[in-house]
Amino acid sequence: MPGEEIASGLFLTEAVVDWLSPPPLIDTTFARWDEAVGTARLLHFDTETTGLAGGTGTRAFMIGAAHWEQNGRFRIRQLTITTMAAETAMLRTFAGWLRDDTVLVSYNGKSYDAPLLATRYRLARLPNPLTGLGHLDLLHPVRRRWKGVWENCRLATAERQLLGVVRDDDLPGSEAPAAWLAYLRGGPATNLRRVAHHNAQDLRSLAGVLLRVSGLGACPPAAVPIA
Amino acid sequence: MNALPDRYQASDDLVLRGPSDGRALAQRLSKRYAERITGSFVVPGREGSFAPLPADLPPALAHALRSRGIDALYSHQAEAWVATQRGEQVAIVTPTASGKSLCYTLPVLSAAMKQGAKALYLFPTKALAQDQVADLLELNKAGELGVKAFTFDGDTPGDARQAIRLHGDIVVSNPDMLHQAILPHHTKWAQFFENLRYVVIDEVHTYRGVFGSHVANVIRRLKRVCAFYGVTPQFILCSATIGNPKEHAEALIEQPVTAITQSGAPSGDRHVLLWNPPVINPDLGLRASARSQTNRIARLAIKAGMKALVFAQSRTMVEVLTKYLKDVFDHDPRKPPRIRAYRGGYLPTERRAAEREMRAGSIDGIVSTSALELGVDIGSLDVVVLNGYPGSMAATWQRFGRAGRRQQPALGVLVASSDPLDQYLVRHPEFFEGAPPEHARIAADQPLILLDHIRCAAFELPFVGDEVFGPGAATPWLEVLGEEGVLHREGDRWEWIADSYPANAVSLRSVADGNFVVVDRTGGKQTIIAEVDYTAVPVTLYEGAIHMIQSVPYQVERLDWEGRKAFVTRTHVDYYTDAIDYTKLKVLDCFGSSSAGRGEAHHGEVHVVRRVAGYKKIRYYTHENIGYGPVNLPDQELHTTAVWWQLAQRELEQAFDGRQQALDGFLGAAYALHIVATVAVMAESRDLQKSVGSADGAWFVASDIAGRGQLRGMDGQPMALAPDAPFTPTVYLYDAFPGGVGLSAPLFERREDLVRMAMTLVDRCDCMAGCPACVGPILAADEAAADTPKALALRVLGLLVAL
Incomplete structure (x- = not known):
């Protein structure tokens, strides 16, 4: 298992990379916000979960978060649990990464990751640190602009179209639950490492898509009629 | 449709003179139709407290x-x-x-x-x-x-x-x-x-x-x-x-x-009549149909200016009775309708509209299934007519309870169908009057149900330690779920791990989930006109079936079982359809056995297969059978519990001239046992079912068109048994729910009573050779035979009765 075991069953991996050069302020007109957001406040996040069924029986086994540091470098941190009992420690650690003025950046996170974490915090009897934070969900502007233009509006499509990212040996997100479960049941960590790799790429792409989308302004829909 | 002259006008006038309320109508009916009324009593109203x-x-x-x-x-x-x-x-x-x-x-x-x-x-x-x-x-x-x-x-x-x-x-x-x-x-x-x-x-x-x-x-x-x-x-x-x-x-x-349990609400007197349709053929015990009588009583009540509610047992019967009443009261299309049908399967908007119209009082007659048994507010009514016994005393009183405005006298009429349970009840009015309402039974610890809910509960919150769920610690069940791979054990916690939402796979109301929608393809368009629940589909939506919606007939052209759809078109036929179904059983496990006279009684677990083999076409009004059609649908299967009786081959060989005689005897005995058992455990009759078959499940017995026992093989086709093949016919009474809900154990405990009661029922029946009130309907030809179906059934019961 890569990374450092910061609590029993909770692993932290960190990487600091050069990734794009954001302006100091991010234009948020695309989200119909009134003010631009300081880049230092942004926290991109993405969870890997045990499934898509929803409800109280689905959990996140990995939370990835990334932000640009003062020096312009991109810092990626990922929390992975290898026991169920470590979930509480993971939730607490992630909460510690959030400030009152943090602005979350996600892809479909308003509908998926944030409610799922809200459920997990509730079940762990912890306050939900996401409550009240600003949240830029990039799926919506991407949909408004490119629905009907691209074959779909998934993040993988957006990153290819906007950033030219082509993934190599990527583990599809749908196989993430099985990868974690296999490890939990004593199997090899090979695929779990690929999940982490996938998650890290998602975070980089999020940041890239954000910069492309923030330039669009309150973009009108594409010239293609939207069904 | 052409307006029909009111062909009942003259006879109805005899009954209807002057204004009416529940008491007056009860008295007039009792006078005019005295020979049809087997019981009449008044539940006195009470002052409010x-x-x-x-x-x-x-x-x-x-x-x-x-x-x-x-x-x-x-x-x-x-x-x-x-x-x-x-x-x-x-x-x-x-x-x-x-x-x-x-x-x-x-x-x-x-x-x-x-x-x-x-x-x-x-x-x-x-x-x-x-x-x-x-x-x-x-x-x-x-x-x-x-x-x-x-x-x-x-x-x-x-x-x-x-x-x-x-x-x-x-x-x-x-x-x-x-x-x-x-x-x-x-x-x-x-x-x-x-x-x-x-x-x-x-x-x-x-x-x-x-x-x-x-x-x-x-x-x-x-x-x-x-x-x-x-x-x-x-x-x-x-x-x-x-x-x-x-x-x-x-x-x-x-x-x-x-x-x-003491109501302080005031209520008016409630008059109750038990009504047996007149005998048409006394030798065969054949009576006029309940539906003709129900129609008559409802018609009289409405003509007398009263609001009437008719309860029918099936959706088809709701539509048939609605049509009959509409033929009398709604033949002028320019006027708003006075008669409405109400049942499950209509779209919600249509039901709401019906409820509104009923509350507003613009409707004079409602024909409903049990859907109106509950507290749906439809305003007040004067008369309730039950077309057939609803299967329990509780439901009977509840339906009668629908009639009654404040302190006014209300009338409830139970019209007996040819169903033996109905006949038993109207011929024993003292039972009806004195019977306490049924007990509601549940079996919350039934293993299949319990496992389903422990699964759902584990999804909702992890089980910790020896946490109790229902009858005891959930641990053994959690281990099952762990082996299945949906739970993961870590320390003393069981955590949900699967990517699934277990509640979606568990339906509270039926065995198999998924309503069918009825799609009308008339005129090239596709419109959803109704929903039918899964269990009713095999008997109502087979290809060829006439499916009625507010008395408008549609014919089922195609049934898409996987897609849960039935495609229908509007039709103009003068018949309706009625499914013919068969059941076969196989014993899986025996929980207990005892001797029963010269035979044996057992209870245990069985596998039941129910098949709809075909359907009959029945013409309106005359009710003659004008044809058959085949049905090709998947079998409905369930594991459940049953109690059963059987006799050894040598006993049968001594007692009967041939195997056919023994089979006829078993069919009659099953019929009688089912009647008394239903009353004895206060089951709803549909919850308890009967069947006659071979102990090893190799064959089962169905009544043929002549009412005689006919052997059928595993494929449902008639078969002959090799003369040297083993022959142990068996009467089964089974719980009609997967896993059973606890009916068979009390029946096994009362096995001796049941056989004795069945014997008394058959022996004391007024008929000569057998009738629908004891051993089931029989043919005229059997009347003359030396060994009547009644005698054969008595012989089987006689062998099973405790020595």
Whole structure:
């Protein structure tokens, strides 16, 4: 298992990379916000979960978060649990990464990751640190602009179209639950490492898509009629 | 359609003179049709018993009640108030229209106003939930109470759900929604649960059998989630009259309950007539159809200016009777209709429209299935006619309870069908009058049901340590789920690990899930015109079936079983269709055995296969059989429990001249045993089924068209048995639910009584050779035979009766 075991069953991996050069302020007109957001406040996040069924029986086994540091470098941190009992420690650690003025950046996170974490915090009897934070969900502007233009509006499509990212040996997100479960049941960590790799790429792409989308302004829909 | 002349005018005039009420009509019918009436009695009305509004009621609430004309409570409402204020779990059991809902409305509203406490209401149907919210809103408005009540069901739009979860003081839903939408998402309801003070469960008599067993487990899950949020809500339950209200309520919520059973609401006299259609062929015991009699009584009541409600046992019969009444009263298309059908399977909007019209009083006759047995508000009625015994005393009284406006006399008529149970009851009016209402039974610890809900519960919250669920520690079940791979054990915790949503795979109401939609393809368009639930599909939507909707016939052209759709087109035929079905059984495991006379009785686990083999076409009015059609549908299978009797081959060889005789005897004995068993355990007749077959499941016996036993093989085709093949015919009585819900054990305990009672029933029957009231319908030819079906059945029962 890569990374450092910061609590029993909770692993932290960190990487600091050069990734794009954001302006100091991010234009948020695309989200119909009134003010631009300081880049230092942004926290991109993405969870890997045990499934898509929803409800109280689905959990996140990995939370990835990334932000640009003062020096312009991109810092990626990922929390992975290898026991169920470590979930509480993971939730607490992630909460510690959030400030009152943090602005979350996600892809479909308003509908998926944030409610799922809200459920997990509730079940762990912890306050939900996401409550009240600003949240830029990039799926919506991407949909408004490119629905009907691209074959779909998934993040993988957006990153290819906007950033030219082509993934190599990527583990599809749908196989993430099985990868974690296999490890939990004593199997090899090979695929779990690929999940982490996938998650890290998602975070980089999020940041890239954000910069492309923030330039669009309150973009009108594409010239293609939207069904 | 051409307007028909009223061909009944002359004969009806004889009965109808002067104004009418329930008593007058009862008297006239009794005079005119004395020979058809086998029993007649009056349930006397009673004066109201009142109590002042409780002093500790919040003043605004008392004001709201007064402004709606409520200055005092009925005594049962006052008792309920006192008991709830003492913190007790309460069950209120009083008749229809006795003001049950105020029993829970007062404590709930009071707690909401004083402490911001929340309440969850559960009704068995969406329609009842909507009625209830409408009432609450009116009261709320009258008193400006500021309490917010919402329905939460499958029709609630997604954007409204969040607001309901956060702001609803009273959330009105149903057990299915609690099971599938609320509990598995309880964290979204955290604020609601943290303040949950009351859980109100109305119509608890409907939560029996498999459905009730499921609901009891949903309540276990509800309590478990409540414990997580640190609350212990108080339960208020309401029921129509059943034999064991306190026991049933306690079985559902597994806590001691205070039962309130004395109604303080005033009521008028209720006249009850038991009506047996006239005999057409006395030798064969053949009678005129119940439907012709029901039609006549309803027609007379409506002509006398009364509002009548007819209950029929099947959706098809609802449509047939509606057509007959419409032919008399609604032949002028320029006038608004006076007759309406009401049943499940109509779209919700259509049902709401029907309810509105009935309340408004513009409808004079309603023909319904059991859908109206519950508290759907349709205003007041004068006469209730039951086309056939509804299967239980409780349901009978509940349906009769639909008639009665305040203190006016009401009339209820039970028209017996040719069904043996009906015949048994109308010929024993003393039984009917004296019979206590049935006990509602549930088997919450039934293993399949329990496992389903432990699975759902594990999804909702992890099980920790030796946590108890239902009858004991859940650990052995959790181990099963662990092996299945849906749970992961870590230390003493069992965590849900699968990517699935278990509640979606568990239906509270039926074995297999999935309603079918009926799609009308007439004229090239595709319109959904109805829904039919899964269990009814094989007998109503086979290809070729005539499916009636508000008396308009549609023919089923194609049934898409996988896609859950039936495609129909409008048709103009003069017949309806009736499915022919067969059942075969195989014993899987025997729990207990004993000797039974010269034979043996057993109980245990069986595998049942039910097949719809074909259908009959029956012409309107004459009811002659004008043809058959084949049906090709998947078999319906279930594992359940049964009690069965068999006789060794050598006994049969001594007692009977041939195997055919023995088979006929077994068929007759099964028929009689089924009648007495249904009454003995107070089952609903559809919950207990009978079958005759081989002990090894190699063949089973069906009545052929002539009423004679016919051997059929595994494929359902008639077969002959090799002369040297083993021959051990067996009578089975089985629980018609997967896994069984506890009917077979009491039947096994009473096995000796049952055989004796069946013998008495057959022996003392007035018929010569057998009839639908004892061994089943027989042919004229059998009348002359030396060994009549009646004699053969008696011989089988005689061999089984205890020595």
